[in-house]
Amino acid sequence: DVVLTQTPPTLLATIGQSVSISCRSSQSLLHSNGNTYLNWLLQRTGQSPQPLIYLVSKLESGVPNRFSGSGSGTDFTLKISGVEAEDLGVYYCMQFTHYPDTFGAGTKLELK
Amino acid sequence: EVQLQESGPGLVKPSQSLSLTCSVTGYSITSNYWGWIRKFPGNKMEWMGYISYSGSTSYNPSLKSRISITRDTSKNQFFLQLNSVTTEDTATYYCARTGSFDYWGQGVMVTVSS
Numbered sequence: 661d662v663v664l665t666q667t668p669p670t671l672l673a674t675i676g677q678s679v680s681i682s683c684r685s686s687q688s689l690l691h692s693n694g695n696t697y698l699n700w701l702l703q704r705t706g707q708s709p710q711p712l713i714y715l716v717s718k719l720e721s722g723v724p725n726r727f728s729g730s731g732s733g734t735d736f737t738l739k740i741s742g743v744e745a746e747d748l749g750v751y752y753c754m755q756f757t758h759y760p761d762t763f764g765a766g767t768k769l770e771l772k
Numbered sequence: 773e774v775q776l777q778e779s780g781p782g783l784v785k786p787s788q789s790l791s792l793t794c795s796v797t798g799y800s801i802t803s804n805y806w807g808w809i810r811k812f813p814g815n816k817m818e819w820m821g822y823i824s825y826s827g828s829t830s831y832n833p834s835l836k837s838r839i840s841i842t843r844d845t846s847k848n849q850f851f852l853q854l855n856s857v858t859t860e861d862t863a864t865y866y867c868a869r870t871g872s873f874d875y876w877g878q879g880v881m882v883t884v885s886s
Contacts, residue, residue, distance in 0.1 A: 699872075699873055701873070703811075707878075708866060708876045708877060708878050708879050709817075709866070709876050710876075711872075711873060711874050711876075714872055714873075714874070720874065750815055752817060754817070754873065756819075756870075756873070759830070760819055760832045760833060760834075761819035761870075762819065763816075763817035763818070763819070765815065765816065766815040766816075766817075768815075
């Protein structure tokens with residue numbers, strides 16, 4: 661199975677601070693069709709996972725543009741440019757280029 | 773708007789079967805892919821499997837001998853059955869549109885305990 665390693669496991673931030681989360685894959689996530697099936701999700705406490713970004717860098721509808729995704733191959737990054745209180749929760753990267761689909765272990769974003 | 777809602781018992785005894793239903797509104801399950809994901813205590817997430825628009829299925833190899841995903845297109849519902857459960861199957865179970873993981877249900881917490 662593809663292993664996704666997320667760092668850091670916990671992220672302490674102040675409101676307005678910019679932060680980044682890394683997601684490294686044990687193998688390239690570039691599919692033979694040219695797409696890279698790497699998504700980012702946010703799970704707030706008591707809620708279901710909310711999709712943020714798909715195909716590495718495309719913003720889901722309704723997601724604020726302070727969120728951005730980048731990367732290729734095996735290294736990917738989620739950046740939040742100016743953390744807001746509603747951004748707190750656990751962030752997951754996930755891949756579905758390779759069977760079976762897998763998830764990172766999560767990064768918990770908390771207020772400092 | 774696409775909406776998914778899980779339902780099923782919150783408590784299952786060890787060795788029994790876990791059965792959950794996902795009811796979909798706003799989109800036909802005869803299009804796209806529909807699956808189950810679970811989140812264990814401590815944040816670990818696991819993709820369990822999906823049923824496709826045509827009715828074909830794919831399962832996580834870690835569950836292959838115990839899992840079955842079926843559907844009722846007349847009710848726009850799909851189902852999860854997990855056999856021979858143990859306490860390690862205690863988790864929150866989510867259904868989702870897994871073609872792109874863009875729509876998720878609210879989740880149902882299932883505890884396996886005698």
